[in-house]
Amino acid sequence: MKKAVNKKSHWYDYLWIWSIIYFALGFFNILFTWLGMIDFILPLIFAIAGGNKWFCNHMCGRGQLFWVLGRNLKFSRRKQAPKWISSKWFRYGFLAFFLTMFGTMVFQTYMVFSGAQTLRKAIKLFWTFRVPWKWAYNGSIFPDWVAQFGFGFYSLMLTSTLIGLIVMALYKERTWCSFCPMGTMTQGICKIKAKKGA
Amino acid sequence: MKRAVNDTDRCVACGVCAGQCPRGAISIYKGCYADVDLSMCVGCGICEKACPAGSIRVQEMEDGGR
Numbered sequence: 001m002k003k004a005v006n007k008k009s010h011w012y013d014y015l016w017i018w019s020i021i022y023f024a025l026g027f028f029n030i031l032f033t034w035l036g037m038i039d040f041i042l043p044l045i046f047a048i049a050g051g052n053k054w055f056c057n058h059m060c061g062r063g064q065l066f067w068v069l070g071r072n073l074k075f076s077r078r079k080q081a082p083k084w085i086s087s088k089w090f091r092y093g094f095l096a097f098f099l100t101m102f103g104t105m106v107f108q109t110y111m112v113f114s115g116a117q118t119l120r121k122a123i124k125l126f127w128t129f130r131v132p133w134k135w136a137y138n139g140s141i142f143p144d145w146v147a148q149f150g151f152g153f154y155s156l157m158l159t160s161t162l163i164g165l166i167v168m169a170l171y172k173e174r175t176w177c178s179f180c181p182m183g184t185m186t187q188g189i190c191k192i193k194a195k196k197g198a
Numbered sequence: 199m200k201r202a203v204n205d206t207d208r209c210v211a212c213g214v215c216a217g218q219c220p221r222g223a224i225s226i227y228k229g230c231y232a233d234v235d236l237s238m239c240v241g242c243g244i245c246e247k248a249c250p251a252g253s254i255r256v257q258e259m260e261d262g263g264r
Contacts, residue, residue: 081252
């Protein structure tokens with residue numbers, strides 16, 4: 001990662017590699033996708049306990065990946081994105097949409113858990129296109145709902161990364177960050193905390 | 199004198215600007231927005247080029263905040 005002058009390099013500057021490893025692992029075994037929960041829980045812990053966005057600022061592997069691809073490998077047009085993308089209504093709207101989709105995914109998992117549905121070895125891209133993914137799971141010591149969550153969670157992670165890659169190519173490298181649901185959520189928590197502390 | 203000025207209402211606090219600043223003049227204030235230390239900023243515009251929300255901009259300032 002190209003760094004500004006006079007800056008020390010840290011181990012967490014290389015977390016973009018984790019982003020790539022994550023998608024590779026999910027390709028071979030869907031159970032690994034559970035590891036993505038780290039990227040959901042850590043930012044929230046930082047925001048709730050620390051009142052900061054240290055995760056976004058230093059540790060987000062996805063943001064770093066967009067930077068490496070967009071800036072270092074020049075895959076980005078580096079043009080300013082339309083203003084509505086970073087507007088409050090779009091950011092909070094996208095967060096609401098994302099949480100709804102997350103809820104739907106949890107519900108699907110529950111349906112498999114309760115036995116009302118059977119495990120579907122497929123992922124869904126952009127919440128629309130079903131892609132067979134049966135090679136990634138051949139049974140395990142875990143019940144089926146664990147794998148169902150894996151497929152759903154991987155769909156969500158892959159879809160959001162693809163959206164991020166599209167906006168990276170079209171606009172600034174880390175345009176995804178300006179409407180990332182995790183970013184909106186953690187900033188919202190930090191703003192509430194900062195107000196209370198004042 | 200040119201200095202980086204941040205629209206704190208628009209800022210998403212992603213920290214891209216802070217990571218890019220060659221002077222270490224930008225910090226993320228309590229996870230809410232990027233805060234520019236005007237005494238350290240040299241107005242190079244690296245942050246402006248990196249900012250995905252277009253909230254941080256280099257602007258002409260009267261006394262440069264010094």
